[in-house]
Amino acid sequence: MPTAIDKTVGSKKRKSPKESGVPSSKRRAVAENESTESMARIQQLEDQISESRKHYNNIATLISMLSTDGPGTNPDLAAAVSLCRVFSRLIAGGNLTEPNHAAENEKIVVAWLKERCREYQKILASIMRESDTSSQITALTLSMRLLNERAIHIPGDDTQEWTSGLFRTIFEAVVEARDGQALQSEFLRKFVKPYEDVTYYTFLQVADYAATARSTEILETLVTLLSACDSVPSPEHDFEKFYIKTSKQNKKLLSFNSHKKRAQDAWLAVLQNNLSQPLRKNLLRVMVHHIEPWFTRPELLMDFLTDSYNVGGATSLLALSGLFYLIQEKNLDYPQFYPKLYSLLDADLLHSKHRSRFFRLLNTFLASTHLPATLVASFIKRLSRLALNAPPAAIVTIVPFIYNLFKEHPSCTFMLHRVIRDEEFKAELEAEGMDDPFDPAEPDPDHTGAIDSSLWEIESLQSHYHPNVASIARIISEQFTKQRYNIEDFLDYTYQGMLQTELGTGEKPLKRIPVVEYQIPKRIFTDRLLQEDGGLDTVPGSLVRALWDFS
Template identity: 85%
Template structure:
């Protein structure tokens, strides 16, 4: 007869096997034996399910073994794989489908199996959301395999499993997964990029995250989906969705044929074979994000990829009008990034935006010439002002505004401004009056030489057609010919020379930097110094003090340092 267990003894802290003197090799052998026993137990339960229907209760046993607390935090992946095989065989065998004129007990069995399958799916989603990276990837692979079996073998489930069932829940879990960088990379590389149907339904689900779904929910639809859709998404989730969508950067041509599908049943869906249908889904997905409450950094990210990753998906690019015009009105770097997309709509889709050039003119400020987007802006500005149909007063205002800004611009910006102005004069010769005007009235000429005149250009005027720049001159560029930097002074002189060169290649001047200009002077060593520069050869022993330090002799000096008189160092 077994003895009574002393509870006080069991409450004591158990000694580790290392403290009890058990060798590590023995501990490993015990662990391996326990693991082997567990695997044998799992395999036995799985085999019994395959052998007879009377062992279907083993499914509930395996589900209970998968996760003890049901949260998916510490899953048994061997059990998860075994359950995936079990349900795949049951689905392929038609055991989750009610046959016609089925008996009542048969319907009860089918309903029970469906409920256990949904329970297993929920556990997989929990693992995807909150487990470690390896378990998340495994759960994603198993969920996608189960999805394929359902879409292939269950009649009527080929679309529902993607739109309102398993795929939607798994996709939301992938988006919201904790520390899910590796998981999302796996989803992109193994499923989204290779398979056209996965990309199609991914676009659909992104739209469903923010907008009302365009399908009628069936009995298995998650009831909380409408709440999830109407809830504003966080910036982190939005950034994740943008990353996922921007991965699909290969826009199909009208002649493209879709042949690579994850599910065989997708080949029978006409929408999945249509290029217009794919582009419609992608368009809706991008619009759902653009209409959300975007942070400023995310808005800039979207504007950077607008032309190459977003606009090509749109069958109706005019739908981007509100987003681009709102971004254009923000000002600063955001307006600069919105320029290319907005100009595309004006040029290709006949967007009526009469304030485009006044707004573009307002972007020309001192901050622009110090911005990291300066090169991008000059490339776009070169395109915007290329048309010969623009009024001379408009072009003259841009020339004069750039010249005025060049007075306080860094040397790398001036190096780009002067050739840009030269090219504008070549394209718009009616503006060359700003270079030189002959004063035929001698008395007026003498008066101007003696007293000078006010510049007719109004820098405060916001309308470029009313600034009076065409009546002014480019005295700013002539002032730059005396610039301290020799490269700037040399390039400013091209305005005073004959315009024999057809035009300058702007790309040769846009990427100048302080570092590059310094290396050109010091790093090459090809240009010998014509004159030795004058330097300070006597190093002063003091700057701020009137008395030398004791170690320097402590000699009194004359008080009244100029720098100390100008500043208070107390």
């Protein structure tokens, strides 16, 4: 006969070891014991699957143990590793391949195993996207091992696993992973860089993935992956390092041109996507050394570079290198190159962190002796005018640069010394002066009238407050006995370095302490009393006190 239930006893909540006052050492022992029991349970289920097909339902049990809180969160990595071993043995044994004349029940088993394998692969991808760093890297390793087994043992076109199968899932999970910097670094270090087939199909996946508009964060990840693959193979390169042995049978993976074509398509897809301005600048910085070497047809970069060149500012400066490469090496026709280059010379340029890079390129662009004198004179005059408001570190670069231009283009030296034979006109100039014929608002450097002007700006800099600037500005007034200056010696000057030198903390010691005040006041912020004719009068303590209002 059933007895009455004591509700007070049955309703008591079971306390956890922590709540019941169990010491932490005992809690750790309990946790370790539970972990040991879980691993033993997992190993038992795995062994049963290997022994008999009647235990295939253990696969579903292991999958359920893999993530109890939902896909990708708090995964049981022991179950994940066990499942990888299980499916690797099943794939190698042909259990995931349907025989030609299989019975109906055999087809059902194979279909069920395939479905469980796809479920396992999705969970691994979810772990890579959402879990912690250690779990992400473990899931990546297991997924790539599974890819290897599938590509080798499942008959058919093994490239399908790379193009639209498991590798695409792995790639997308790596790119879209939350806090996935460590995962992406592991993917590059362990798989992409060492193995040429992984590199090839990574290029292929980037091209397909970037064909759709992506967020800036995703595009930055793609650029990181592509930039890491900076070792362009030579035509004589032997492709031997493959992650999957059967890749050696694919002729495309043994072709130098095929590898460059895939890399070219990947970079083009990224360049044609919705790039932010900072990302565009980063791409322009690596254009010559990391991007252009992969292109079999560098002229495909023309639209991206010309669009970047027309943006203006620092973006245009960064686009100069790649654009000049196309003009010089690939015969790109860009008729407005020098007018656009002339427009980049503004006050912001001399304060830009890319100033040194621009002067290096400008030195190359104006080196040709076939340039018209009117064009070179416009650049000289524009730089001279900008030097009036430039920081000292920029002026010490501009003056030697102008000196070199005069040595390379002697026809412009009329700007330095122009002989006036008409005495009446000479007297009029000395009495009234004249307007500068240079037109700073003219956008075309061939029509600015700079060749008829002079470099009065550089002469005025000979009275500059900074002694180094005043000293270097005098080279324009002296005889041109030096062949040319090495412009690299002046590009890395900074205002801080020049100031430290003058203060004695640099190479040049301070000869004399500069005088700041010739009369030291007794008071600064308070008024002082002056006694005159037996009375007291209030006198401001300092000019600073008179100027400031402390009310």
